[in-house]
Amino acid sequence: MTARLLYVMDPMCSWCWGFAPVAQALIAQAAAAGVATRVVPGGLRRGGNALDGSTRKYILEHWQAVAEATGQPFRYDGAMPDGFVYDTEPACRALVAARELDAERVWPLLTLIQRSFYQQGVDVTRAPQLVELAQQVGFDRERFAVQFASHDIRAATAADFTWVQDLGIAGFPTLLAERNGQLALLTNGYQSQATLQPLLGRWLQQAACA
Secondary structure (H helix, E strand, C coil): CCEEEEEEECCCCHHHHHHHHHHHHHHHHHHHCCCEEEEEECCCCCCCCECCHHHHHHHHHHHHHHHHHHCCCCCCCCCCCCCCECCCHHHHHHHHHHHHHCHHHHHHHHHHHHHHHHHHCCCCCCHHHHHHHHHHCCCCHHHHHHHHHCHHHHHHHHHHHHHHHHHCCCCCCEEEEEECCEEEEEEECCCCHHHHHHHHHHHHHHHHHC
């Protein structure tokens, strides 16, 4: 029997930042039962133009709603300054590069990218910043930079985006439980730990008995 969780998200998705403590608890719950988690970046926004004032205002209001609903901290002052292009592909690609180099460091890197963007105002759309963050969680700087820029990682990132689209996943975070190739939806969108832990617990129990 092969079982795993698939955490479909984007490191620059505010609801995913809001969901981060819940996701961490669920991943730990699954790991305790011998079930690993694969992080699958979904590509919230790709390319585009610099944010205008009205779009920035809309996004910040959205952040405030996430903060109120989840309790996660956000820094609003100086966030997304003039000229900022909200392109999440580079941050997603950093996770794919990390996954290929050392899957154990994907979650620490994801957490650091999220914290850097939402709490510290770091521009995580830029390669040098992402390489720096990868080094901070233990990756060799030069090796990560080469991997991050490679054609294979670009293609793998695009393949993740396509897989998510083909499944019809329209919102993040999404948590899927996979057993023997069969997918079960645990959540599409933010839900509390109190709601999701029993659901995951039942699935883990069924998986253990299969």
